[in-house]
């Protein structure tokens with residue numbers, strides 16, 4: 683049976699390996715992804731040192747994970763568009779701009795929720 687026809691655990695591990703490669707490619711090539719990773723690290727460090735409500739920690743994990751997942755998908759869309767055309771095309775522009783808009787909408791949402799989570803703990807510091 684070839685690798686594509688694999689079933690069970692072997693197939694699952696193979697999928698994880700490809701996904702890990704995709705993540706490493708995104709983290710290695712996309713400056714925005716590196717910014718999101720740094721921001722995620724700062725969020726978790728702040729949550730560790732500030733008196734953040736423990737009930738809010740899953741929310742932070744969900745927000746940071748969602749941001750990374752969306753940036754990864756944005757990169758996949760950029761690569762796919764580049765595969766179709768490297769010339770200027772209005773549809774290529776629209777597709778990339780829409781994918782970027784999805785990332786922006788999520789980033790603004792995450793920032794708003796982040797302020798909501800950290801507002802009280804930061805006030806308590808003073």
Ligand SMILES: Nc1ncnc2c1ncn2[C@@H]1O[C@H](COP(=O)(O)OP(=O)(O)OP(=O)(O)O)[C@@H](O)[C@H]1O
Pocket residue numbers: 712713714756760767768769770771772774775776778779782
């Ligand atoms: N083939 C194309 N035709 C028309 N416009 C394009 C094309 N490729 C990119 N663009 C425009 O340039 C913008 C930036 O595209 P690019 O592929 O460089 O992404 P990027 O700046 O690397 O994005 P990110 O910062 O998210 O990685 C797109 O949002 C789009 O408006």
